[in-house]
Every structure is written in structure tokens, then in C-alpha cells.
Amino acid sequence: MKDKLKNIFKGGLGQLTIPIIAILLLIIFNLIRDPSFFRITVELNNDGNKVLAGNLISIINAASELAILAMGMTLVTAASGGQDISVGAMAAIAGSAFVKVLKSGGSINGLLVIVAFLVAVLVAMLFGAFNGTLVSVFKIQPMIATLILFTCGRSIAYWINGGATPTVDSGIVKAIGGFIPGCPIPTPVIIVIAMAVIFTLVFHFTSLELFTQSVGINGSAARLNGINATWIKLLSFIILGACVAVAGTIGVSRLGLINHETLLLDVEMDTILAVAIGGNSLGGGKFKMAGSILGAYVIHILTVTLYAMKVPSTDVKAYKAIVIIILVVIGSPVIKKWFAKTVARIKNNKSKVPVKGAQ
Amino acid sequence: MKKKLGSLLLAGTLCVSLLFSACTGGGATPATDPGTSGGGDTPAVAAAGAIKVGVVNNPPSESGYREANVKDMEAVFSADNGYELKTFYSLKNDEQLQAAQGFITEGVDYLLVSAAETTGWDEVLKNAQEAGVKVYLFDRMIDVDESLYEAAVVSDMSAEGDLAVDWLLSQNLPEYNVIHIQGAMGSDAQIGRTGALDAQFASGKMNKVVQQTATWDEAEAKKIVESVINSGDSFNVIYAENDGMAKGAVAALDEHGITHGVGKDVIVMGFDCNKWALRELLAQNWNYDGQCSPFQAQVISDLIQGKTTASSKKIINEEKGFDATTITQADIDTYGLGE
Numbered sequence: 001m002k003d004k005l006k007n008i009f010k011g012g013l014g015q016l017t018i019p020i021i022a023i024l025l026l027i028i029f030n031l032i033r034d035p036s037f038f039r040i041t042v043e044l045n046n047d048g049n050k051v052l053a054g055n056l057i058s059i060i061n062a063a064s065e066l067a068i069l070a071m072g073m074t075l076v077t078a079a080s081g082g083q084d085i086s087v088g089a090m091a092a093i094a095g096s097a098f099v100k101v102l103k104s105g106g107s108i109n110g111l112l113v114i115v116a117f118l119v120a121v122l123v124a125m126l127f128g129a130f131n132g133t134l135v136s137v138f139k140i141q142p143m144i145a146t147l148i149l150f151t152c153g154r155s156i157a158y159w160i161n162g163g164a165t166p167t168v169d170s171g172i173v174k175a176i177g178g179f180i181p182g183c184p185i186p187t188p189v190i191i192v193i194a195m196a197v198i199f200t201l202v203f204h205f206t207s208l209e210l211f212t213q214s215v216g217i218n219g220s221a222a223r224l225n226g227i228n229a230t231w232i233k234l235l236s237f238i239i240l241g242a243c244v245a246v247a248g249t250i251g252v253s254r255l256g257l258i259n260h261e262t263l264l265l266d267v268e269m270d271t272i273l274a275v276a277i278g279g280n281s282l283g284g285g286k287f288k289m290a291g292s293i294l295g296a297y298v299i300h301i302l303t304v305t306l307y308a309m310k311v312p313s314t315d316v317k318a319y320k321a322i323v324i325i326i327l328v329v330i331g332s333p334v335i336k337k338w339f340a341k342t343v344a345r346i347k348n349n350k351s352k353v354p355v356k357g358a359q
Numbered sequence: 360m361k362k363k364l365g366s367l368l369l370a371g372t373l374c375v376s377l378l379f380s381a382c383t384g385g386g387a388t389p390a391t392d393p394g395t396s397g398g399g400d401t402p403a404v405a406a407a408g409a410i411k412v413g414v415v416n417n418p419p420s421e422s423g424y425r426e427a428n429v430k431d432m433e434a435v436f437s438a439d440n441g442y443e444l445k446t447f448y449s450l451k452n453d454e455q456l457q458a459a460q461g462f463i464t465e466g467v468d469y470l471l472v473s474a475a476e477t478t479g480w481d482e483v484l485k486n487a488q489e490a491g492v493k494v495y496l497f498d499r500m501i502d503v504d505e506s507l508y509e510a511a512v513v514s515d516m517s518a519e520g521d522l523a524v525d526w527l528l529s530q531n532l533p534e535y536n537v538i539h540i541q542g543a544m545g546s547d548a549q550i551g552r553t554g555a556l557d558a559q560f561a562s563g564k565m566n567k568v569v570q571q572t573a574t575w576d577e578a579e580a581k582k583i584v585e586s587v588i589n590s591g592d593s594f595n596v597i598y599a600e601n602d603g604m605a606k607g608a609v610a611a612l613d614e615h616g617i618t619h620g621v622g623k624d625v626i627v628m629g630f631d632c633n634k635w636a637l638r639e640l641l642a643q644n645w646n647y648d649g650q651c652s653p654f655q656a657q658v659i660s661d662l663i664q665g666k667t668t669a670s671s672k673k674i675i676n677e678e679k680g681f682d683a684t685t686i687t688q689a690d691i692d693t694y695g696l697g698e
Contacts, residue, residue: 036591043616045613045614046612046613046616047613051614053614053615055589058582058586062585155420158420163419163420163423164423164697166698167635178614179614251578254581255577255581255606255607255610257603257635259577262574262577262578263578265574303582304582307583307586308586308589308590312571313583314544314572
């Protein structure tokens with residue numbers, strides 16, 4: 001136990017150090033600012049369910065889409081050494097497909113919602129495969145390859161919607177984006193946990209994690225060792241596609257409305273940030289998905305804190321940028337090296353003193 | 360010496376090129392004449408007397424407003440009503456300018472413009488005047504001399520805000536604690552819809568609980584309202600500058616068990632009059648929805664056919680605002696946007 005504690009202070013948390021420190025700092029800041037920030041209450045919502053409410057619930061609830069996207073983005077980053085900037089546009093496509101199927105039938109029942117969700121997943125995975133093919137087979141830079149969908153994705157969503165912002169009014173859809181009757185925890189949070197469990201199981205029972213890392217570290221070496229690098233890269237984009245579909249579905253279900261222009265707008269940048277704050281190298285290779293998920297929550301604690309302080313939302317982005325610059329610089333190799341050196345120097349000095357004393 | 364020779368040569372070429380350009384310029388002016396006369400001929404050929412109208416607009420994908428606007432244009436300037444309609448849609452000013460020039464050369468009788476940008480239209484509109492093409496502006500003003508167009512049928516965004524705020528004042532609430540969710544800062548709609556409410560905040564008649572922009576984003580609007588609820592501040596009015604953001608705000612209210620609508624705790628106000636939003640009004644879940652009318656085609660058509668005459672160059676399109684207690688299904692069918 002003592003050793004473990006010592007390890008933590010030595011930076012033994014590894015790449016999770018930065019996001020955890022960031023979360024702790026934000027919590028301390030809020031405790032000083034206004035302890036009631038952390039108040040959690042049980043309220044009766046307008047559907048007659050007892051649900052949890054409070055800033056903390058808002059944070060973990062609102063960060064759900066981002067956390068799910070960050071999971072997929074971590075894999076893509078690790079395997080391809082680049083990022084997918086089309087996730088927001090793809091989420092709009094997936095969300096539009098989801099609503100399109102829902103509106104095709106007469107009444108919305110459980111089966112139709114499942115079918116709609118599966119269609120959304122399939123569509124997003126196809127678009128993910130499109131991105132992945134450009135990157136893995138044609139060796140196009142991920143950012144350039146995904147720029148195509150980034151540019152035209154929301155137009156595709158517009159075509160699917162037929163120009164309008166269709167709405168769906170259904171208890172089931174409301175339950176996906178809000179609360180399941182009788183359950184006080186927001187459904188999106190449960191979905192995030194489910195996704196995290198799925199990834200943990202996949203990493204545990206398959207060699208996906210190992211293969212992805214080896215492809216990311218050195219593709220040629222991985223290939224020589226019999227790993228199909230092209231397939232692994234392609235797979236990472238397809239998995240991200242599935243994550244995008246889940247996030248898009250949640251986003252649509254929250255309000256029962258698909259607006260192709262604003263659904264998960266600018267989320268791609270936040271997603272990449274979450275991966276970066278999580279201490280993952282944006283150049284690919286080793287990765288820790290937990291870091292990215294924590295990164296997503298860091299971003300939302302920051303946002304909700306700023307809103308609670310009534311900072312004008314036009315300024316929120318600027319404040320966010322400042323905090324993120326600090327985090328990223330602290331996490332940069334140069335600062336890390338300097339920090340390690342300083343620590344080593346202090347230690348050396350200490351160890352020298354008793355030696356001198358002995359002489 | 361060499362330098363001098365070089366500069367002489369340069370000056371020489373400049374003179375020559377100037378001459379040539381003058382030539383082409385001179386050549387161009389007479390060239391347009393047969394063009395316009397040709398344009399004059401074509402209506403004679405199409406002796407049915409169809410009025411040729413060229414519409415330069417923003418694409419319907421821009422917004423629900425634009426979609427309704429485009430549909431309205433197509434419906435009013437139809438062949439049945441005696442028109443021959445040519446349309447061009449783009450968000451880019453230079454593309455719009457080219458298309459407008461194209462319509463003039465093709466010899467349309469009327470040119471209808473909703474410009475992407477307010478500047479750069481002088482030359483094209485002058486060309487139109489020379490070619491005898493009459494110009495109407497709709498939806499948006501352009502920075503040109505009034506003499507270059509017949510009339511501009513536009514929305515007065517501040518009137519729309521005034522209408523909404525007047526309605527709110529007529530509710531005679533003992534206290535107005537307003538959550539104000541703004542659209543993208545600097546857009547016409549935001550400025551117009553914010554102005555009237557800001558005046559009330561300034562005069563002290565209404566209290567500003569929070570004023571934040573959600574840049575038309577529904578999810579962001581929900582977060583803003585949620586943060587107010589979590590902070591424990593009390594409020595009784597939500598003034599959202601479009602329907603989507605109002606829906607986001609209402610989602611936050613629903614999750615926290617706060618009632619809204621006619622005779623409930625919180626008054627909900629939206630803008631745009633999407634059909635689904637008006638249905639919320641009909642169900643009395645919301646209280647008010649304002650509209651910046653996208654229907655200018657009939658006004659212009661009446662002007663073209665001489666049924667009405669413009670008293671001034673700027674014609675303000677009548678704005679609408681619906682109250683949940685008086686709205687009817689017929690209103691939704693007539694004025695609702697989208698589906």
C-alpha cells in the first residue's frame with residue numbers, strides 16, 4: 001500500500017497523471033469557489049421518475065457522447081498515428097439514419113428502435129470503412145482522408161433528412177437520451193459504462209490492443225511479424241464508426257430531434273483533445289483508453305464549471321483553450337524530461353550528503 | 360541606358376494593352392445591345408406572355424427558413440401563374456453575382472435577389488438597369504443605391520423581437536426572471552431578437568437570470584438551462600431565439616421536474632415556427648412562437664403584376680407571432696415550416 005502511494009507521487013500513474021491531476025485541481029477549485037457545486041439531489045421529473053440531479057450528474061451525463069467518441073478515437077490514433085476529424089459529421093449522418101428509420105414505420109416500438117439503431121451503426125461503420133480504406137489501403141494522411149467526410153458529411157445528413165429537422169416523439173427514444181423509468185441514473189451514463197466494459201472485455205479476450213499498438217509503433221515490423229497492418233488500421237476506423245453511431249443516437253435521443261447542422265458540432269476537436277489530455281501520443285503507438293475517457297470528463301467539468309460561474313458562453317472556448325494549453329504543455333516531452341531531471345538532481349544531492357558525512 | 364529602354368518598352372506595352380482594353384470595352388457596349396434586344400425578342404417568341412423571372416437565392420439547405428422561402432418562390436412564380444422561373448442557389452456571393460449576370464444576359468424580365476453578402480452588387484445591378492431588367496431584393500438588403508432596384512421586401516428583425524417582447528409584457532407576470540438563450544452572435548436574427556429583450560433588461564422591467572449564446576445548438580441550450588437549475592436561481596421565462604434551442608431548454612426543465620407551458624411555472628418562447636414547435640404550442644407545452652416570415656414571393660408578384668404599388672423602396676414583410684391559447688391547426692398548416 002505504502003509503495004503504491006509512493007508510486008503515485010513518483011508519477012507512477014503513468015500517462016493518467018495529467019488527467020487525474022486536472023480533475024483534482026478542478027474539484028479543489030470548485031470546492032473553494034462554491035461547495036454547493038457538488039450538491040446532488042433526487043428530484044421528481046416531469047415523467048414522474050425519481051432521478052438524480054446536480055452539477056456532477058450534468059457533467060457525467062453531458063460528457064457521454066464525448067467519452068464514447070474518445071474511446072474509438074483512441075484506437076484510431078494508436079493504429080494510424082492520425083485523427084479522424086469527421087466524427088461530428090458522421091454522427092449527424094448516423095443520427096439522421098436513426099431518425100429516418102424511426103419515421104418510416106407507423107408507431108415507434110422497441111423493435112423499430114433496435115432496427116433503427118442497427119441501421120445507424122451499419123451506416124456509420126460503412127462510412128468508417130470508407131475513411132479507413134483511404135487511410136490504410138491508399139496511405140492517405142488520416143486528417144486529409146477524413147477531411148472529405150468532415151466537409152460533406154452534414155450535407156449527406158441533410159439529404160437523409162430531406163432538408164428539415166425531423167422530430168421523434170417516443171417514450172423509448174426519450175428513455176435512451178434521458179432516464180429509463182425507475183432508474184435514477186441517466187441512460188447515456190449507463191451506455192458509457194457498457195461501452196467501457198465491452199472494450200475492456202475485447203482487450204482482455206483478443207489481441208486487438210497488442211496488435212493496434214504494434215501497428216502504431218512500427219507498421220512494417222508488425223507486418224513482418226505476421227500482423228495484417230492494413231486490416232488493423234481499417235478495423236480501428238470501423239470500430240470508431242460504431243462508437244460514432246452510439247454517440248449520434250444518444251445525441252438525437254436527448255431531444256428527440258435531429259438538426260444536421262448542430263448535432264455534436266465541433267465535437268471532433270474535443271474528442272482529439274480528450275485523447276491528448278489522456279496522455280496518449282497523437283503520433284500513434286501505445287495507448288490507454290481510460291486516459292481518453294478521463295480526458296472527456298476533464299473537458300466537461302471545465303465547461304460546466306465555466307457555465308456555473310456564468311462566464312459568457314462566447315468566452316468559454318477561450319478559457320477552455322487556456323487550461324488546455326497548460327495541460328498539454330505540462331504533458332509535453334520537454335517539460336516531462338525537465339521535470340525528471342530536476343527530480344533526479346534533487347535526489348542525487350540528497351544521496352550525496354550522507355556519503356560526504358561518512359567521510 | 361538599358362534601364363531606360365526597359366522602362367520605355369514597359370510603358371509602350373502598357374499603352375498598347377490599354378488601347379486594346381479600350382477597344383474591347385468599346386466593343387462590349389454595342390455587344391450588349393443585340394443581347395438585350397435578343398432578350399426582348401424571346402418574350403415575343405414565347406408569345407404566351409410568360410413573365411421571365413430569375414431568382415438568385417441561398418440554398419434551401421441553409422435552414423428551415425430558406426427551405427420555406429425557396430418553396431414559396433417556386434409556388435408563386437409557377438407556370439400556372441404566368442411565370443417562367445429560373446433559379447440559382449448558392450451561399451457564395453461571387454457565384455451569385457455570376458448567376459445574376461447570367462440571368463441578365465439570358466434576358467429575364469425580373470431579377471430577384473437574396474444576396475449572400477451585402478457588398479459587391481453595384482456593377483451587376485447597373486448592368487441589369489442598362490439591360491432593362493427590373494430588380495427586386497427580398498429577405499436581405501444590399502449595400503447599393505436605392506435607384507438600382509424597384510423595391511426590397513425584407514423582414515424587420517427588430518420588429519419580430521418587439522412583437523415577442525410585447526406579447527411577454529402583455530402576460531402581466533408579477534415578476535419577469537428571464538433565461539435568455541441567444542443564437543449565433545452577430546447574426547441578423549440574433550441581433551433583432553436580442554435587442555427588444557435587452558431594452559427590458561436595461562429598463563429594469565425584467566430581470567436577466569442568465570444571457571448566454573448557444574449558437575443555435577439545442578444541446579448547448581439544454582446545458583445552459585441545466586446550469587441555472589443546478590445553481591438554484593429561480594426563473595419563470597425562457598426566451599430562446601429559435602425553436603431548437605427552446606426544445607433543448609424544455610428538455611432540461613422536463614428532467615428536473617419543472618412544469619412549463621400555459622398556466623404552468625415557466626413560460627417558454629421560441630422563434631421560427633417550425634411545424635413541430637407549433638404543435639407544442641397547440642398542446643400548450645410552450646407559450647409563444649415568433650416568426651420572421653419567409654413568404655415574400657406573393658408581395659413581389661403583386662408588385663410585378665401591378666396589383667399593388669410600393670409606397671417606399673423598403674417594404675417590411677408582416678411578421679407573425681403565435682400564442683398557445685389562440686393557435687389553431689389551420690395556422691400550423693399555413694405558417695408552419697418543415698414537417
